Amino acid sequence: MVPELQKTTVRIQQPERVMGVIRAMKEQGCSKLQVISDFDMTLSRFGCNGRRCPTSHNILDNSHVISEDGKKKLKDLLHHYYPIEIDPNRTLEEKCPLMVEWWTRAHELLLQQKIQKGDIAQIVRESDVMLRDGFNELFDQLHKYNIPMFIFSAGVGDVLEEIIRQANVFYPNVNVVSNYMDFDDSGVLKRFKSPLIHTYNKNNSVLQGTAYFQQLSTRTSIILLGDSMGDLTMADGVPSVENILKIGFLNDKHQEMRGCGYGTFTLSCSQFSALLSSLQVEEQRGRYLDAYDIVLESDETLDVVNGILRYILTET
Numbered sequence: 001m002v003p004e005l006q007k008t009t010v011r012i013q014q015p016e017r018v019m020g021v022i023r024a025m026k027e028q029g030c031s032k033l034q035v036i037s038d039f040d041m042t043l044s045r046f047g048c049n050g051r052r053c054p055t056s057h058n059i060l061d062n063s064h065v066i067s068e069d070g071k072k073k074l075k076d077l078l079h080h081y082y083p084i085e086i087d088p089n090r091t092l093e094e095k096c097p098l099m100v101e102w103w104t105r106a107h108e109l110l111l112q113q114k115i116q117k118g119d120i121a122q123i124v125r126e127s128d129v130m131l132r133d134g135f136n137e138l139f140d141q142l143h144k145y146n147i148p149m150f151i152f153s154a155g156v157g158d159v160l161e162e163i164i165r166q167a168n169v170f171y172p173n174v175n176v177v178s179n180y181m182d183f184d185d186s187g188v189l190k191r192f193k194s195p196l197i198h199t200y201n202k203n204n205s206v207l208q209g210t211a212y213f214q215q216l217s218t219r220t221s222i223i224l225l226g227d228s229m230g231d232l233t234m235a236d237g238v239p240s241v242e243n244i245l246k247i248g249f250l251n252d253k254h255q256e257m258r259g260c261g262y263g264t265f266t267l268s269c270s271q272f273s274a275l276l277s278s279l280q281v282e283e284q285r286g287r288y289l290d291a292y293d294i295v296l297e298s299d300e301t302l303d304v305v306n307g308i309l310r311y312i313l314t315e316t
């Protein structure tokens with residue numbers, strides 16, 4: 001049915017259910033379908049040739065427009081808050097205020113750097129960001145069949161839009177909700193627009209009455225793409241969901257223990273051993289398998305998503 005599901009990177013806890021959902025999506029047809037996706041490390045690559053690829057925030061943090069002092073402070077924030085973001089032993093109630101604190105402090109540091117709107121394109125061009133292999137097919141197919149693609153990101157909207165623009169896939173069926181910059185009349189960053197979106201509030205609470213989803217109320221089949229537990233609530237605002245297929249990228253089964261390297265970022269020894277003892281590889285895989293219908297382990301491609309779409313969209 002979908003040969004890509006035989007890839008060694010694919011893990012499925014309930015194969016019958018998954019096949020049933022994919023079959024139902026095909027029966028419903030492309031007029032009922034929409035895709036809801038995270039951006040950083042889901043549409044963009046996690047790594048390439050053993051090196052971590054940057055998130056949209058990291059692209060700014062590491063760019064030539066940030067002073068050395070600014071870079072150090074942004075990296076210190078990453079060192080402090082990233083282990084909290086991924087800590088399986090903390091509750092959402094504990095994490096949420098700390099995530100707001102991280103994003104707020106990072107955005108304040110970025111504001112001090114007087115970033116120019118006109119710099120964004122060059123910053124993206126000079127970065128190591130890469131979209132996952134197969135991105136062209138994904139965006140082209142969705143465009144061709146006029147299937148809405150909703151990108152819901154806790155990253156930086158201006159940066160991620162520029163990434164997909166430079167990749168020539170920012171089609172009219174693509175809609176983005178993210179953290180957007182606000183520039184003054186001379187094009188200098190003056191603030192970030194609200195609401196602030198962080199890893200754990202990607203849900204109705206920031207979608208302002210979910211006007212976008214209301215327009216799409218007939219799109220009752222959803223393919224959801226994510227890479228974290230926070231991405232699982234991205235479709236919560238969709239009324240009357242009939243079929244939903246959640247595909248999760250478990251980017252690297254050691255990702256949360258192996259230095260969590262954004263560039264040169266490494267955890268301190270105590271943070272590292274705390275994570276090692278608390279987050280075993282199997283436990284991590286188990287959590288993803290419980291949460292996502294299909295888990296893609298260390299797979300830098302969109303092959304499986306494209307294979308499923310090809311099956312759904314092909315007339316038989």
Ligand SMILES: Nc1ccn([C@@H]2O[C@H](COP(=O)(O)O)[C@@H](O)[C@H]2O)c(=O)n1
Nearest residue numbers: 038039040055057058106153154155199
């Ligand atoms: N200052 C920051 C804040 C966040 N991040 C990372 O960006 C990721 C964006 O979240 P998505 O769920 O939309 O992918 C998030 O996982 C943070 O680790 C950052 O790098 N710098």
